Amino acid sequence: MTTLTVPKRPEGRVRVWRLAAMIMMAITAVLLLVGLGTTPAFATTTPPPTAAAACATSATTGCLQGTIKLPSGDPAVGIKLEIKGGDLDTVATTGSDGKWSQAITVAGPYTINLDTSSIPDGAVLDSAAKNPATVNGALNKNVGFVFKIVGGTTAEDGTTTQTPTTDASTGVSFDRFLQQLVSGIRLGLLLALAAVGLSLIFGTTGLSNFAHGEQVTLGGLLAYLFANVLGLNLILAAVISVAICAATGYFQDTAIWKPLRRRGLGTTQLMIVTIGLSIALQYAFQYFLGASTVRIDMANPVTVQLGPVALSQQSLVSMAIAIVVIALVGFVLVKTRIGRATRAVSDNPSLAAASGIDVDRIIRLVWTSATALAGLSGVLLGLVLNGVNWQTGLQLLLLMFAAITLGGLGTAFGALAGAMIIGLVVELTNLVLPGDFKYATALVILILVLLVRPQGIFGRRERIG
Secondary structure, eight states, X not given: OOOOOOOSHHHHHHHHHHHHHHHHHHHHHHHHHHTTTOOOOOOOSSOOOOSOOOOOOBTTBEEEEEEOBOTTSSBOTTOEEEEEETTEEEEXXXXXXXXXXXXXXXXXXXXXXXXXXXXXXXXXXXTTSOSSEEEEEOTTSEEEOOOOEEEEEEOTTSOEEEOOOOOGGGOOOHHHHHHHHHHHHHHHHHHHHHHHHHHHHHHHHXXXXXXHHHHHHHHHHHHHIIIIISOOOHHHHHHHHHXXXXXXXXXXXXXXXXXXXXXXXXHHHHHHHHHHHHHHHHHHHHHHHOSSOBOSXXXXXXXXXXXXXXXEHHHHHHHHHHHHHHHHHHHHHHHSHHHHHHHHHHHOHHHHHHXXXXXXXXXXXXXHHHHHHHHXXXXXXXXXXXXXXXXXXXXXXXXXXXXXXXXXXXXXXXXXXXXXXXXXXXXXXXXXXXXXXXXXXXXXXXXXXXXXXXXXXXXXXXXXX
16 A cells, blocks of 8 residues: 655744744843833923934034033933023933933023932932033034933932942942943843844855845834834834844845845855845935934933942843843754754754755745844834834944854854954943944954854864865
């Protein structure tokens, strides 16, 4: 008697879509559970505070300006400053980048009084700061003044208690080291969300996707649109944004990458296409949403003091979500058939196809999952950084490539390890390097890894030729 064998491809197709649905449901559940108790963001008639508009000087106009940061290093958003002098009696407010500016038309002394009630909980004005302060405004010049905010508490009677810290100019304290260490862990976790997807794409296709940073930007900008323009609940806005980012990955592979693979284009040509796509998306974001920084959560961040470490509530929630989602991705890759198939395609696509694995469907699932993770990273980064703009993903792209190169190209767990190391190194170097110089360390690490261990931490040596 002849036995008929039923093809397993339809069953595999069902498993792929079932797993994709489970991943999306799990991400939704994590966002809902961790986000319980957060304040929903609704659209208001008041325009959201964006980055402070640049004040242009001229022969008849001068500028008073400054930048205020929280003890964690994040921008201090919504700080109010009363400015009086000349013909002015107004209030300036720091934008999503922590900057404030005020145009003046009369030269002379101006009094700037910082409203201490607008400082978030867990932080106070430095006791050494002069408040109100007097500055001499001049026409055709920018005059800057900075108020320093430090960790501390405010009692009911208005008295403040300042957390002892050591200024950066006098040396490195243990408290400051702990603050930067926790900030590095935070950056590493959020960077890992995007880097794991980028590494999976490289592993299954051999493609270095230079447009992956724009998926991060897309997630943050969509969350802003849904939460503040359309007035949806913040959690719902995040879920919809991640789902749309996942859909863009699916349609990218359907409309662009699969047809190009079938035409036999090499990875160099495909990489050039990703560069063009990256540039096109950047200017599309700028055209439709402008170049200013926009905020996802309109509420002023509340600082939580954990010993000597100060973090915003958004940072704590984002770190928790990142840990759960990364653990879920690791479980899928190790314990499920789809995960094992993905690793098989990453190791040897031809052998995987010969063993019955539908390589094209696995690649499509990888694109869908990778863009969803990048979108989630963009949403969380927008909450942690108090804003997102059209260049957010581009600024993180070098860090992502450094992370996956350090961990081992094409390995998801290597991308996680590399992202954590890059995040820690970048933030800890801020102890000795000023400002954005810390990002240069990612390039130094990238060069050293290529010179010493090109295959990365989890990569394998391969014979060429």
